[in-house]
Amino acid sequence: MKRLTLLRHAKSGWDDPVERDFDRPLNARGMRAARLIGQHARNLGITFDHMIASPAVRVAETLDGFFEGYGRTIEPQWDRRIYLASSATLLDIVRETSSDVGSLILVGHNPGLEDLVLGLVPDDGSVPLRELVEAKFPTASLVSMCWQGDDWATLGQGSVTLESFTRPRDLDPALGPEC
Numbered sequence: 348m349k350r351l352t353l354l355r356h357a358k359s360g361w362d363d364p365v366e367r368d369f370d371r372p373l374n375a376r377g378m379r380a381a382r383l384i385g386q387h388a389r390n391l392g393i394t395f396d397h398m399i400a401s402p403a404v405r406v407a408e409t410l411d412g413f414f415e416g417y418g419r420t421i422e423p424q425w426d427r428r429i430y431l432a433s434s435a436t437l438l439d440i441v442r443e444t445s446s447d448v449g450s451l452i453l454v455g456h457n458p459g460l461e462d463l464v465l466g467l468v469p470d471d472g473s474v475p476l477r478e479l480v481e482a483k484f485p486t487a488s489l490v491s492m493c494w495q496g497d498d499w500a501t502l503g504q505g506s507v508t509l510e511s512f513t514r515p516r517d518l519d520p521a522l523g524p525e526c
Contacts, residue, residue, distance in 0.1 A: 380515035385416025434462035
């Protein structure tokens with residue numbers, strides 16, 4: 348069994364004048380949400396063999412907060428293709444992962460992450476969490492999915508079980524709904 352976890356970057360700041368969207372930092376609320384989601388992942392016992400992340404500033408800062416809450420650091424493989432990627436590109440990146448990786452976390456942006464979940468989890472009405480993801484995949488949200496395959500290269504549409512979907516507001520109502 349393989350586990351795929353997706354983490355959307357936390358809330359970024361629009362008050363800080365930056366020339367490129369890529370360089371936008373987190374705001375204080377986003378940093379708080381990232382730490383809280385990291386604590387939640389630790390409390391659930393979610394572990395990762397490998398991490399692939401967008402190198403955008405807001406993702407790197409999300410990981411700083413996430414690791415602070417998680418209690419340990421994982422060295423990310425930075426992949427610029429994740430920055431504002433489509434779900435098809437994200438799926439290609441996942442499929443490139445070595446088959447010896449059992450638990451992968453992908454850290455990036457919407458709408459690609461949300462679309463990836465919606466493509467991988469069957470849309471048969473039997474998964475209420477999928478409907479929540481479809482309604483809104485807020486910043487700093489964490490999705491955990493499992494798949495019965497042996498090789499990431501064969502991961503396909505509609506083949507994944509959605510185990511959990513956690514939004515920052517699920518853990519602290521002060522972090523929603525605009526988070």
